Amino acid sequence: MELLAQQILNGLVTGSVYSLVALGLTLTYGTLQVPNFAHGHLYMWGAYLSYTLMSSAGFNYWAAMAVSITVLALAGVALERLVFRPLRNDSPVNAMIAALGVMLFLEAVAQNIWGEEFRHLESPYGGVVSVFGLLVTAHRLILLGTAAVLMVALLLFLTRTIAGSAIRATAQNREGALLVGIDTNRVAMTTFAISAGLAAFAGSLVAPISLVYPSMGAMITLKAFAIVVLGGMGSVPGALVGGYLLALAESLGGTYVSATYQDLVAFVVLALVFTFKPSGLFKESV
Amino acid sequence: MKYGAGAALAIAVVLPLVVPNAYYLEILTQAYVFAISACGLNVILGFAGQLSLAHAGFFGIGAYTVALLATKAGVTFWAGVPAGIALSAVIGFVVGSICLRSKGHYFAIFTMAVGLIINLIIQKWESLTHGHVGVIGIPGPGAIGPIHFESGIARSYLALVCLALTLVATTRLLRSPVGRTMVAVRESEPLAAAIGLDVMAAKRLAFTISAALAGLAGGLYAGFIGFLGPESSNIEMTFNTLLYVMVGGIGSVVGPVAGTFIVYGLSQVLQVLQHYQMVIFGLALVLLILFMPKGLAGVFRRPSTQPTPLAESASLRAGSSKKGDK
Numbered sequence: 252m253e254l255l256a257q258q259i260l261n262g263l264v265t266g267s268v269y270s271l272v273a274l275g276l277t278l279t280y281g282t283l284q285v286p287n288f289a290h291g292h293l294y295m296w297g298a299y300l301s302y303t304l305m306s307s308a309g310f311n312y313w314a315a316m317a318v319s320i321t322v323l324a325l326a327g328v329a330l331e332r333l334v335f336r337p338l339r340n341d342s343p344v345n346a347m348i349a350a351l352g353v354m355l356f357l358e359a360v361a362q363n364i365w366g367e368e369f370r371h372l373e374s375p376y377g378g379v380v381s382v383f384g385l386l387v388t389a390h391r392l393i394l395l396g397t398a399a400v401l402m403v404a405l406l407l408f409l410t411r412t413i414a415g416s417a418i419r420a421t422a423q424n425r426e427g428a429l430l431v432g433i434d435t436n437r438v439a440m441t442t443f444a445i446s447a448g449l450a451a452f453a454g455s456l457v458a459p460i461s462l463v464y465p466s467m468g469a470m471i472t473l474k475a476f477a478i479v480v481l482g483g484m485g486s487v488p489g490a491l492v493g494g495y496l497l498a499l500a501e502s503l504g505g506t507y508v509s510a511t512y513q514d515l516v517a518f519v520v521l522a523l524v525f526t527f528k529p530s531g532l533f534k535e536s537v
Numbered sequence: 538m539k540y541g542a543g544a545a546l547a548i549a550v551v552l553p554l555v556v557p558n559a560y561y562l563e564i565l566t567q568a569y570v571f572a573i574s575a576c577g578l579n580v581i582l583g584f585a586g587q588l589s590l591a592h593a594g595f596f597g598i599g600a601y602t603v604a605l606l607a608t609k610a611g612v613t614f615w616a617g618v619p620a621g622i623a624l625s626a627v628i629g630f631v632v633g634s635i636c637l638r639s640k641g642h643y644f645a646i647f648t649m650a651v652g653l654i655i656n657l658i659i660q661k662w663e664s665l666t667h668g669h670v671g672v673i674g675i676p677g678p679g680a681i682g683p684i685h686f687e688s689g690i691a692r693s694y695l696a697l698v699c700l701a702l703t704l705v706a707t708t709r710l711l712r713s714p715v716g717r718t719m720v721a722v723r724e725s726e727p728l729a730a731a732i733g734l735d736v737m738a739a740k741r742l743a744f745t746i747s748a749a750l751a752g753l754a755g756g757l758y759a760g761f762i763g764f765l766g767p768e769s770s771n772i773e774m775t776f777n778t779l780l781y782v783m784v785g786g787i788g789s790v791v792g793p794v795a796g797t798f799i800v801y802g803l804s805q806v807l808q809v810l811q812h813y814q815m816v817i818f819g820l821a822l823v824l825l826i827l828f829m830p831k832g833l834a835g836v837f838r839r840p841s842t843q844p845t846p847l848a849e850s851a852s853l854r855a856g857s858s859k860k861g862d863k
Contacts, residue, residue, distance in 0.1 A: 286642045288649075337827055344588050347645050348783065349826045355776055356819025363812055469772065473653060476646045484642070515657055518650040525647045529638035 256385055258506050262499035264391045264460070267398035270494025271453035272471055273478040274405065274487065275446035281422035281485030282442045284343070285335050288350040290450060291472030292357035295465065297323050297451025298458040299365055302372045312375050316455040320448045327447025328440045336439065354468075361465040374459030394456045401452065402491060405445075409487065418442055422485055470514065477521040545791070546701075553693040562689040564805045568798055569696035570757045573703050575781040575793035577750025580707060582779075583788035584716060585743035586723030590775055591632065591648040594655030595625045595748040597770020599755030601659060604672040604765045614678040614760045621756035622749050629748025630741065637740045640726070652772060660767040671766035675759050692761055699757060700794070703750060708790050710746065719743050723788075777801075780818055783825050786834020795833055 276290045297319050304315035334353060338346045376389040409415035420428040421438045428435055461467075478497050482489020497517055505513035556562045574596055581589045602621035606612035612620070636647045659666050666672065678686040678695065686692055710716045718739040721729040730736045759765050768774070777800075785796025804814050829835065 280642075284642070286646060334823060334827070341830065342586075343641050344582070344586065344645075345826050345830055347588055347642065348779065349823050351776060351779065352819050352822030352826065354819070355815050355822065359813070359815030359819055363816065473649065477650070480643070480646060512657075512661060515654065515661075518654050518657075521650045522647070522654065525639050525643065525650075526635050529640075530643060 253384070254506065256383075258502045259499065260385060260387060260391075262502035263495065264394055264498075265502065266495035266498030267395055268453050268457045268494075269471075269474060269478060269498050270402065270491050271398055271449050271456075273475040273482070273490035273494045274402070275449040275453075276472075276475045277479045277482070277485055277487060277490040278418070278442050278449075279446045280479065281487075282418060283331075283335060283339070283439055285346050285350065286476070287446070288347065288472060289330075289354040289357055289468075290446070290475060291468035291470070292354050292361075293323055293327065293447045293468075294450040294454040294471055295361060295463075295468035296326070296357060297454030298372070298463045298467070299361060299370075299454075300451070301455040302370055302458060302463050303365075305372060316452065319455050320451045323451035324444040324448040327443035327445075330447070331440050331443035335443075336436065354472075358465050358468065365463075365465065367465065369462040369464045371462055372458035377459075388460070390459050394460070398453075398456065401449075405449075406487070414441060474517045477517040480521055481524055542791075549697055549701075553690050553697070559689050562693055564802070566689065566693040566696050566761060567758075567805075568801050569693065569700045570754050570761065571778070571781065571801055572794040572797040573696075573700050573757070574751050574754035575778050575785070575797045576700075576703050576707050576790075577747040577754065578775075578778050579747075579782050579787065579790075579793045580710070580719075580750065581740075581743045581747035582782060583793075584711060584723065585719040585740050586726075587637070587740060587743070588645040589636075589648045589744065589747065590645055590772065591636075591652035591655065592747070592751055592778055593770050593772065593774035594652040595629055595751035596755040596758070596774060596778075597655060597659055597767070598625045598628060598748075599752030600759040600765050600769050601666060601672070601755075602752070603756040603759040604675045605665065607676050607760075608672055608674060614676060614756075615681070618753065618756035618760070621759075622752045625752025625755070626745050626749035629752075630745045633741045633744030633748070637737065637744060649772070652770075652775060656767060656770045656772070659770055666767070669767060671764055672759075673764045675763050675765060677760050677763065696757055696761070699753060703753070704790060704794070711790060715739055715742060720788075776822075777818075780822055782832075783822060784832055786832030787830075789832070789834035792832055792834035799833075 272291065272294055275293075276287060279285055279287050279290070300319035300322055301312075301315040304310040304318055305312065308315075310318065330353065334349050335346060338349055374388075374390040376393055378389045379386055380389050380392065381387075382392070407415075409419060417428070417433045417438050418441065420431070420433055421435050421442075425435055428438070474497065475494075478493035479486075479490055481497070482491075482493035497520070500520070501513055501516045504516050552565060553562060556565055574592070577595075578589070578592045581587050599618075599621035602624050603614065603617035606617045606620060607614065632648075632651055636644060636651065639647050660668055662668075678692070680686065684691065686695060711720075715738075718729065718734045718736075719742075721732075721734055722736050722739055726736055755769065758769065781796040781800050782793045783796065784800050785794065786792030800818070804818075825832065
């Protein structure tokens with residue numbers, strides 16, 4: 252029973268990270284129809300920037316995270332402006348290949364700067380607390396809390412503000428959004444900034460409880476794709492729920508079925524969904 | 538065109554004899570092998586317009602079939618390679634039948650997952666594949682009558698013959714009715730379906746052939762190198778092959794071969810750049826797509842001799858709603 256509770260807690264912690272990453276991916280897909288294969292690499296860069304700012308420049312955890320989010324958001328804007336916008340009217344295959352190129356580039360640059368070895372970011376909240384008899388590090392609780400706060404803030408932004416409504420309108424119908432006077436180019440840049448910022452936030456949150464290394468982005472990209480396909484490409488609630496569900500499935504599957512094949516869960520789920528429903532589980536909507 | 542092909546053939550035949558040492562000969566042989574794999578990716582991506590990211594998975598299946606049959610069952614290279622091709626083709630047919638029901642982005646994501654599953658199985662199924670340790674001591678091709686294959690030159694010619702056969706086969710495929718159907722699917726799938734072409738059959742055939750060619754390249758690779766690790770089937774391998782195809786010219790028959798020679802050759806010869814190799818490759822891939830989407834073949838091809846590959850279909854499609862073609 253205690254093992255089960257522990258695994259559920261672990262699932263929720265990992266799930267917060269998965270959901271944040273999947274949210275960014277689903278937002279850019281919804282508004283631009285670009286499957287950004289480099290999304291997980293923005294997450295990896297976010298983690299590395301926070302790590303470097305803390306270990307070399309003496310920043311505190313939250314300041315490092317804020318800088319990292321800002322830098323990545325700007326990188327997201329640059330990516331949209333320089334790579335994806337010029338390809339918008341080309342064949343979709345071209346944008347996908349470009350995304351793969353960006354991904355190779357980001358990983359290789361990280362490898363040159365920080366090397367292959369695993370880095371550890373020390374959390375200021377390393378202490379262990381007891382919650383209903385379960386032992387858990389304070390950082391995990393903070394991760395759960397801040398992730399939830401940010402998700403709620405994002406949902407409010409998307410549903411209650413003009414900028415958020417513009418993003419949703421563009422996702423529903425680009426031509427229609429243009430017709431009512433929405434600057435869809437600006438929406439695209441905003442979306443990329445939010446998406447990359449979310450990735451940097453997730454990367455900085457996860458760095459203290461896992462390790463930082465150049466190839467950490469590839470696996471999470473694939474998992475985020477599994478989540479987004481499961482929840483519906485472009486769907487925000489789908490990405491939120493899907494992230495937690497996948498993480499719970501992994502942590503329970505890893506405990507009770509087979510730890511060796513834990514990472515396979517996501518891809519088997521993905522393959523099953525596509526096998527029976529070739530266009531994903533849900534219709535697209537933000 | 539005919540003179541060009543003749544000249545290329547002459548160069549290819551002479552090349553193994555004039556390379557300065559065994560190291561360069563090895564690189565040349567590898568380039569022939571990877572070119573076969575690039576031709577395979579070109580069939581599904583260049584001819585039929587579907588971005589398959591499972592390509593290295595099929596390369597791995599071919600390679601591991603040869604390696605495991607040889608080391609565990611004593612099957613020779615000559616029987617192992619056809620077995621590898623057959624297994625890749627069969628798995629390619631089954632996977633293609635399922636994956637190709639998804640279109641566009643979904644197909645790319647689906648095949649990326651399939652490639653990853655194949656790679657993870659190879660990594661984790663330790664009792665069969667020895668996981669990260671890999672398979673060592675894979676016997677190379679044995680002698681056929683008086684012809685021996687111990688020397689680098691003989692192996693190089695063997696790879697060249699396979700590459701030449703691949704090129705003949707893909708050229709004939711492109712000119713056949715089913716090849717024309719593939720191109721029609723690439724240019725506009727709804728249009729191809731509307732005039733009564735069997736779109737699914739053409740895509741499935743393209744995927745199966747592409748898997749079979751990857752299997753052939755993988756089998757040759759395993760026999761020539763003599764050892765094999767799971768990284769032969771990882772996604773980076775798919776990216777490299779994609780780059781070969783993109784540099785040479787997507788959709789052109791000989792483009793991928795030229796692309797392989799340039800990219801693989803440069804990456805091996807310029808060892809000083811080893812650390813920055815992927816930095817340059819990644820950037821190159823993005824710049825190519827942005828400024829030269831048809832690769833070298835697009836630069837050298839005279840205008841209006843062939844239907845242009847991806848760029849033109851896009852302008853056709855740009856008119857219709859982006860949501861419509863999913």
